[in-house]
Amino acid sequence: MLPIAVDAMGGDKAPDEIVAGARRASEQLGIPVVLVGRPGEMGDTGDLAIIEASEVIAMDAEAGSSVRRMKDSSLVRAAEAVRDGKASAMVSAGNTGATMASALLRMGRIKGINRPAIATPIPVPGGTPTTLLDAGANAECRPEWLVEFARMGAVYARDRFGIQKPRVGLLSIGEEAGKGSPFVKESFAGLSDPAWALASDCEWIGNVEGRDVMTSEVDVIVTDGFTGNVTLKTLEGAMQALIGRLLVAIDTDDHTRAAGEALGPALDQMVAELHPDTVGGALLLGVKGVCVISHGSSSEAAMINAISVAAEMVEVEMVRHLTASAS
Amino acid sequence: MLPIAVDAMGGDKAPDEIVAGARRASEQLGIPVVLVGRPGEMGDTGDLAIIEASEVIAMDAEAGSSVRRMKDSSLVRAAEAVRDGKASAMVSAGNTGATMASALLRMGRIKGINRPAIATPIPVPGGTPTTLLDAGANAECRPEWLVEFARMGAVYARDRFGIQKPRVGLLSIGEEAGKGSPFVKESFAGLSDPAWALASDCEWIGNVEGRDVMTSEVDVIVTDGFTGNVTLKTLEGAMQALIGRLLVAIDTDDHTRAAGEALGPALDQMVAELHPDTVGGALLLGVKGVCVISHGSSSEAAMINAISVAAEMVEVEMVRHLTASAS
Numbered sequence: 075m076l077p078i079a080v081d082a083m084g085g086d087k088a089p090d091e092i093v094a095g096a097r098r099a100s101e102q103l104g105i106p107v108v109l110v111g112r113p114g115e116m117g118d119t120g121d122l123a124i125i126e127a128s129e130v131i132a133m134d135a136e137a138g139s140s141v142r143r144m145k146d147s148s149l150v151r152a153a154e155a156v157r158d159g160k161a162s163a164m165v166s167a168g169n170t171g172a173t174m175a176s177a178l179l180r181m182g183r184i185k186g187i188n189r190p191a192i193a194t195p196i197p198v199p200g201g202t203p204t205t206l207l208d209a210g211a212n213a214e215c216r217p218e219w220l221v222e223f224a225r226m227g228a229v230y231a232r233d234r235f236g237i238q239k240p241r242v243g244l245l246s247i248g249e250e251a252g253k254g255s256p257f258v259k260e261s262f263a264g265l266s267d268p269a270w271a272l273a274s275d276c277e278w279i280g281n282v283e284g285r286d287v288m289t290s291e292v293d294v295i296v297t298d299g300f301t302g303n304v305t306l307k308t309l310e311g312a313m314q315a316l317i318g319r320l321l322v323a324i325d326t327d328d329h330t331r332a333a334g335e336a337l338g339p340a341l342d343q344m345v346a347e348l349h350p351d352t353v354g355g356a357l358l359l360g361v362k363g364v365c366v367i368s369h370g371s372s373s374e375a376a377m378i379n380a381i382s383v384a385a386e387m388v389e390v391e392m393v394r395h396l397t398a399s400a401s
Numbered sequence: 402m403l404p405i406a407v408d409a410m411g412g413d414k415a416p417d418e419i420v421a422g423a424r425r426a427s428e429q430l431g432i433p434v435v436l437v438g439r440p441g442e443m444g445d446t447g448d449l450a451i452i453e454a455s456e457v458i459a460m461d462a463e464a465g466s467s468v469r470r471m472k473d474s475s476l477v478r479a480a481e482a483v484r485d486g487k488a489s490a491m492v493s494a495g496n497t498g499a500t501m502a503s504a505l506l507r508m509g510r511i512k513g514i515n516r517p518a519i520a521t522p523i524p525v526p527g528g529t530p531t532t533l534l535d536a537g538a539n540a541e542c543r544p545e546w547l548v549e550f551a552r553m554g555a556v557y558a559r560d561r562f563g564i565q566k567p568r569v570g571l572l573s574i575g576e577e578a579g580k581g582s583p584f585v586k587e588s589f590a591g592l593s594d595p596a597w598a599l600a601s602d603c604e605w606i607g608n609v610e611g612r613d614v615m616t617s618e619v620d621v622i623v624t625d626g627f628t629g630n631v632t633l634k635t636l637e638g639a640m641q642a643l644i645g646r647l648l649v650a651i652d653t654d655d656h657t658r659a660a661g662e663a664l665g666p667a668l669d670q671m672v673a674e675l676h677p678d679t680v681g682g683a684l685l686l687g688v689k690g691v692c693v694i695s696h697g698s699s700s701e702a703a704m705i706n707a708i709s710v711a712a713e714m715v716e717v718e719m720v721r722h723l724t725a726s727a728s
């Protein structure tokens with residue numbers, strides 16, 4: 075396998091935790107990795123290969139203009155490495171918009187896909203994660219793009235989670251066909267055409283609601299990038315609030331603190347299971363290459379996960395499956 | 402105070418739990434209540450007054466046509482009681498759409514309000530609830546309505562939670578002004594006019610994100626009814642998933658089960674604090690009367706809360722404040 079190109083300069087904890095995660099993915103999991111960035115700033119990179127890039131796109135920089143202007147940035151060079159057959163995938167915890175723009179401009183779109191979408195797996199307690207897309211690539215969508223999202227989401231759910239016949243739902247505010255905004259109703263009509271589900275070997279289950287996201291009722295949820303991103307961040311906030319409140323409950327008195335101690339390992343496992351980092355980075359689906367977008371706050375552990383997911387998606391040939399599905 | 406008109410026939414647990422909650426609100430809290438519905442089906446109504454209504458609008462009935470057709474339904478009669486000065490407020494756990502339509506058609510809109518909106522308080526661990534509106538009344542909104550929602554939300558946050566200068570944010574997918582869908586950007590521009598915030602004595606804080614909803618960063622969040630409803634249901638689902646997962650963690654072995662036992666009261670308090678029923682029903686703001694929309698699954702305890710909130714909003718003269726704010 076060609077190496078995974080890791081943007082060493084992107085993310086709140088770059089380059090230290092990024093490089094540490096990349097080294098561990100290589101040394102412990104045997105995944106080939108190439109770091110992309112400023113050699114003098116990466117610290118001890120061990121035996122990892124390096125692609126030099128002199129510029130860094132800041133986390134809050136305007137995406138489009140940065141990518142056009144900073145041709146020697148780590149993000150642009152990482153995407154070019156994939157395009158040029160020097161890397162099999164790119165992984166970044168940097169500026170999300172710039173990651174998308176780099177991948178889109180350098181790798182290009184898969185034929186038949188109007189707009190790439192971000193697919194994010196949502197943890198489901200005791201079950202297989204639900205794939206939500208678009209989780210933020212396109213703040214405004216056309217109804218017909220949602221059929222493309224549905225087909226891409228089905229490929230991803232199959233390649234990543236082994237779901238042979240994924241159940242695909244449309245995020246709305248009621249289960250009946252007539253529920254939702256005009257955009258959702260029009261999307262519902264397009265998705266109700268049996269042709270795409272038949273061709274994608276998945277099951278169209280109609281509207282689903284916000285309360286279904288963390289359940290085993292559905293495998294792939296399609297929505298516009300605005301609603302998807304709000305949903306994702308609402309979930310993150312709810313997790314934080316609840317875990318914070320749980321720690322307060324445990325801290326009530328000596329009795330409850332002792333109980334908290336006893337519950338420690340079980341709670342740690344619960345938090346790990348529900349933490350977005352565990353399921354691994356989101357993927358930009360629809361470009362001609364594997365592009366993993368990791369959380370800006372990614373730690374070393376999150377990077378190992380993100381690099382593993384990238385390697386796995388390369389191995390199963392997800393991009394070939396997406397291309398076949400879109401044609 | 403005029404009695405609170407309680408729709409005895411609406412809700413998954415109607416009429417038993419509804420009537421039980423109404424009786425306890427009257428007998429234990431001294432809130433005057435009048436039950437609206439079919440006398441023969443309400444069971445033991447104690448000393449409560451009754452307004453007879455022969456029809457019941459089903460939970461899944463089409464709202465608009467039901468309200469127009471079923472003039473002797475409990476929902477329509479409850480709204481009429483408020484309009485006719487026989488009741489001070491209405492409370493229903495029934496069909497949400499039909500509750501809104503009844504209130505709108507019988508009570509009418511407050512002058513200056515284009516569309517009533519559902520305001521739902523979201524629990525904030527250790528803090529004052531965040532008021533989210535519109536939580537589902539209008540699946541599609543015009544940007545200018547969000548300024549009306551903001552002004553109404555500010556009145557509600559002040560009257561209900563005593564927040565003197567509420568901080569109002571717009572739900573988006575990034576904090577910067579340029580983030581979001583075209584609708585959100587246009588809403589942002591309208592909300593950025595300092596006039597309304599000055600007139601409403603509140604603070605416009607710009608965009609907020611899904612992860613801010615359960616925090617003390619903001620008091621009132623405005624959004625369109627589609628996004629608001631998805632957010633609300635996503636939170637409900639996340640709470641259920643997390644609490645379910647927590648019970649699994651506690652059930653790991655004898656050791657953790659004993660710890661769970663010890664944590665019992667603290668956990669019960671946590672769940673109660675975060676349960677939507679505790680904070681009490683959502684309000685339909687913008688109609689000429691207090692209208693509390695309780696969750697379809699409302700229990701006796703939820704009804705007591707909903708009736709208390711209704712009485713409180715009557716006492717503080719919320720409708721007068723909303724009317725003054727909108728003119």
